Amino acid sequence: xxxxxxxxxxxxxxxxxxxxxxxxxxxxxxxxxxxxxxxxxxxxxxxxxxxxxxxxxxxxxxxxxxxxxxxxxxxxxxxxxxxxxxxxxxxxxxxxxxxxxxxxxxxxxxxxxxxxxxxxxxxxxxxxxxxxxxxxxxxxxxxxxxxxxxxxxxxxxxxxxxxxxxxxxxxxxxxxxxxxxxxxxxxxxxxxxxxxxxxxxxxxxxxxxxxxxxxxxxxxxxxxxxxxxxxxxxxxxxxxxxxxxxxxxxxxxxxxxxxxxxxxxxxxxxxxxxxxxxxxxxxxxxxxxxxxxxxxxxxxxxxxxxxxxxxxxxxxxxxxxxxxxxxxxxxxxxxxxxxxxxxxxxxxxxxxxxxxxxxxxxxxxxxxxxxxxxxxxxxxxxxxxxxxxxxxxxxxxxxxxxxxxxxxxxxxxxxxxxxxxxxxxx
Ligand code: SAJ
Numbered sequence: 001x002x003x004x005x006x007x008x009x010x011x012x013x014x015x016x017x018x019x020x021x022x023x024x025x026x027x028x029x030x031x032x033x034x035x036x037x038x039x040x041x042x043x044x045x046x047x048x049x050x051x052x053x054x055x056x057x058x059x060x061x062x063x064x065x066x067x068x069x070x071x072x073x074x075x076x077x078x079x080x081x082x083x084x085x086x087x088x089x090x091x092x093x094x095x096x097x098x099x100x101x102x103x104x105x106x107x108x109x110x111x112x113x114x115x116x117x118x119x120x121x122x123x124x125x126x127x128x129x130x131x132x133x134x135x136x137x138x139x140x141x142x143x144x145x146x147x148x149x150x151x152x153x154x155x156x157x158x159x160x161x162x163x164x165x166x167x168x169x170x171x172x173x174x175x176x177x178x179x180x181x182x183x184x185x186x187x188x189x190x191x192x193x194x195x196x197x198x199x200x201x202x203x204x205x206x207x208x209x210x211x212x213x214x215x216x217x218x219x220x221x222x223x224x225x226x227x228x229x230x231x232x233x234x235x236x237x238x239x240x241x242x243x244x245x246x247x248x249x250x251x252x253x254x255x256x257x258x259x260x261x262x263x264x265x266x267x268x269x270x271x272x273x274x275x276x277x278x279x280x281x282x283x284x285x286x287x288x289x290x291x292x293x294x295x296x297x298x299x300x301x302x303x304x305x306x307x308x309x310x311x312x313x314x315x316x317x318x319x320x321x322x323x324x325x326x327x328x329x330x331x332x333x334x335x336x337x338x339x340x341x342x343x344x345x346x347x348x349x350x351x352x353x354x355x356x357x358x359x360x361x362x363x364x365x366x367x368x369x370x371x372x373x374x375x376x377x378x379x380x381x382x383x384x385x386x387x388x389x390x391x392x393x394x395x396x397x398x399x400x401x402x403x404x405x406x407x408x409x410x411x412x413x414x415x416x417x418x419x420x421x422x423x424x425x426x
Contacts, residue, residue, distance in 0.1 A: 004026070007079035008029070008032075011078050011149050011151065012079075015076060021062070029065075029068065029070070030065075039065035047357065075105075080256075081118055083263060089119060100130055111145075111178065111181070113146070123197070144196075166191050168196040168198050168200070170195070205265075211279065217231075217250075218281055220234070248409070250407055251286055252323030296377065308380050309408070311324070314383030315357065315383075331350070353366065357382075357386075377405065387411065396419050396420060406425050
């Protein structure tokens with residue numbers, strides 16, 4: 001059997017490596033020539049060490065990066081589906097392009113699998129017609145189905161090998177073909193959905209549920225603050241109930257999944273009201289964090305703040321839709337591209353940002369010592385292990401002020417308070 005994986009982002013690359021390391025010949029294709037060149041030089045450019053060496057193993061065995069898509073028994077599409085702000089939905093350009101690319105090399109008997117996160121109906125309504133533009137009939141000549149990836153960034157390899165999978169095919173033969181493809185590679189169960197549209201819906205339902213649950217935790221945090229209650233201990237107590245499992249509040253919801261995917265469920269009917277409110281609650285959290293700082297420092301004028309952690313969550317390198325970055329912007333610093341600072345009443349340059357894991361070269365990051373040197377306050381934007389290990393005495397000796405805002409619950413509040421810090425938490 002041969003496989004061609006279309007789209008070599010970290011999911012496509014991890015998936016291609018999974019098959020290659022199991023002994024299958026895999027061609028990895030990406031429209032970005034730089035990605036292929038880097039891979040041919042043996043550089044996967046991923047930030048999870050275990051995953052990186054797993055990909056290296058694949059590159060040294062059965063994974064061949066290629067500038068051109070190759071005919072193969074199985075085509076797996078793992079291309080991005082960015083948020084199309086104008087139409088409040090998914091930008092399916094890459095999926096359509098990948099479909100055309102596959103159609104050019106498609107043969108009778110082949111299987112096509114879509115893994116990208118897409119609005120319900122994409123596989124049958126958009127991909128199938130593109131694939132059947134030649135003589136081939138979908139279902140009859142070509143197997144087609146949808147199976148979403150569900151890995152948690154930061155734990156990609158383990159989850160790729162152990163998570164359950166949902167498979168939806170255009171017919172029974174397609175389901176069997178796709179099931180038998182993934183079954184040997186995951187210790188999780190394979191669940192069959194009624195059709196690809198159901199499988200697409202399920203993926204979105206999972207991420208939308210998490211987004212709503214986080215919004216609920218954030219709502220509790222706002223209420224608890226008004227009642228003078230420590231929300232995390234309240235949530236921990238509430239979770240002793242056998243049917244309650246409240247998530248953690250935080251400075252907002254970032255990444256390329258939770259803030260985006262609920263919009264893909266939008267069908268124009270207005271039924272997404274709850275999802276929309278949840279997104280609003282979460283997107284207002286960075287402003288709340290800035291307010292927490294304002295409460296702690298009498299006046300923001302002439303103060304310098306160090307934002308530590310601008311990836312979208314702890315221990316990852318991805319900065320997309322990052323709450324920490326949003327906080328830095330609200331405080332009035334231009335941190336990425338030439339996007340203007342939002343008006344937070346602060347002078348440009350009054351905010352420094354440091355992140356030991358972020359890899360986006362467009363960001364104006366500074367080393368920790370520089371960030372905290374003379375700072376009046378520190379805000380933690382992501383719960384990296386490096387921050388949990390900070391020595392408060394050392395930080396105190398460098399800062400001018402004693403204010404710390406920790407909405408991500410990364411530091412030991414008692415320890416920092418003992419060192420004279422005024423620690424504000426969610
Ligand atoms: N967050 C909170 N409170 C929490 C949990 C998370 O504020 O209790 C925040 C994080 O700090 C981060 C954001 O939410 O800013 C998203 O982080 P996450 O860890 O919840 O999820 P992602 O985006 O890294 O990965 C999600 C996962 N989906 C679900 O758990 C349902 C993952 O399994 C998916 O594969 C991934 O989306 C995806 O690619 O769709």
